[in-house]
Amino acid sequence: MTLRRIQRDQIRLGMYVHAFEGSWFKHPFWRRGFLLEREKDVETVLASEIETLLIDISKGRNLSPLPVTGAQEAAALEAEAQHDERMAAATEVVNRSRETMRGLLNEARLGKGVRSDAVVSVVEDVTASIEQNRHALLKVLRLKTKDEYTYLHSVAVCALMVNLARQIGLDDETTAEMGTAGLLHDIGKVKLPDALLNKPGRLTPDEFALVKTHSMQGFQMLQEIDGIPAAALDVCQHHHEKIDGTGYPHGLQAEQISLAARMGAICDVYDAVTSSRPYKEAWPPVDAITRMRQWIGHFDAELLFSFMLSIGVFPVGTIVQLSNDRLGVIIEGGRHAAKPKVLAFYSTRRRKFTRTELVIAGDGRSSDAILGEVDPKAWDISQERIDRLVQLATPWV
Known part of the structure; x- marks a missing residue:
């Protein structure tokens, strides 16, 4: 069907x-x-x-496509050219940032200090690219190869931090600091052997203990550099802390963890699990977000939803508030350069179920923009009904 x-x-x-x-x-x-x-x-x-x-349409005639006019064909060609141009610009930013990070990390391995001008250059490049077309840059960064991970992971986390900062409304100066924090969050790993970082099997307890030292080693390295924002020092030290206090190096809990470090934890893990490594294959974005939401106590749940909004990726079955006084259920989670599909089914103004309508979630200016996640129990919506709605919508995905 x-x-x-x-x-x-x-x-x-x-x-x-x-x-x-x-x-x-x-x-x-x-x-x-x-x-x-x-x-x-x-x-x-x-x-x-x-x-x-x-x-x-599996049993009968499909809707015949309308004939394409010369104007429509020209518009389609222009749109394709613009897309290619945006992807080319994003690729140039990624390539330039990768080479800069390669130089910075190699110098750091030799005991040289991190060059602030190089860091500022990458953050400015990434921020400008995010402002122009965030989906293009994030898509290019997801295409990094296993060999490029060492240099591009930090660039990707920088981009995700800037993107999330914009989503939650941080000002330009703070956004730049978050980008810097993302770029430098793993600088301490230059002190660890590559063989350990790329080990294909499970780490031994002693090996994992050694890996965990990278956050404090990075913090100590950055302390010696003038002009490094406090947020970068904080994220470098605390991006492995967890909301429930089971993280490292200090076992901080909830509000003891700064906003910057909570952002860093989400962006770091998301890029890590959606990247291919010598010892694992990349998870698809929707799978990554779905699993991250299931790790209760790991991330700030509200901030994680803001992150989902920033990248346009949602777990199937999530109940969301739309900007037109309706509730909907996510039936296709979206991915970079694509928007999630939502089955609208409930009017919050009239507090009643409505005729279902399939919508493509837009941005913050759209009448079908996703505003936030909703607890279905607060609206007397059972899990059984949610499952039926998802099943009903499956043929449209």
Whole structure:
């Protein structure tokens, strides 16, 4: 079964009607699930009060695409050219940042100090690229190879920190500090053997204890450099702390962990698990976010949802508040350069279930923008109903 929603005036002979939407009393047919074989039936539908219906294109005719005009073809070519241009610009930023980080880390391994001008240059490049087209930069960064991880992980965390900072409304100066913190958060790993960092198997207790020293070693390195923001020192030292106090190096809990370090924890883990390494394959973004949400006590839950908003990736089945006074359930989680699909089903203003509608979640200016996550229990929405809604929407994904 492959369902497609169409408007009443799009109906054609040869289509297989799966269901009419809206009130049953407006339907011109008593049955559901039939092939439109008579012109008279088409005319009956066109004359009815039906607004939309579902057709099964695996059993009947699909909606014929409209002929492409010269203007439409030109617009499509222009859009493709703009996309290619944005991707090329993002790739240039990533390549330039990778080489800068390669030089910085190699110098740090030799005991030389971190050059502040180089750090500022990368953060400014990344921030400008995020402002121009965040999806392009984040997509290019996700394409890094296993061999590039050492240099591009820090660039990716820098970009994710800047992106998250913008999402939660931090000012320009603080955003730049967060980007710097992301870029330098793992600087202490230059003190560890590459063989240990890239070991394909499970670390022994002694090896893991050695790896955990990188946060304090990095903190000590950055303390010796003039002009490093306090946020960078904090994130370097505390990006492995957890909300429940089981992290390291100090076992901080909840509000004892700064906003910068809580942001760093999310951005660091997300890029790590969505990257390919010599000892593991990358997780898809939706899988990564789904699993991260299940690690109760690891991350700041509210901040993690803001992170999801910033990258446009959501776990399937999440109930969200839309900006048009409706609740919806995520049926396709989205990925870089794509927007999540939401099945709207409830009016918060009228406090009642409504006819379902498939929408593509937009940005903050859209009438279908996602504002936040909702506890379904607060609206008497059972898990059974959520599961049914997801199942209902599956053919549209």
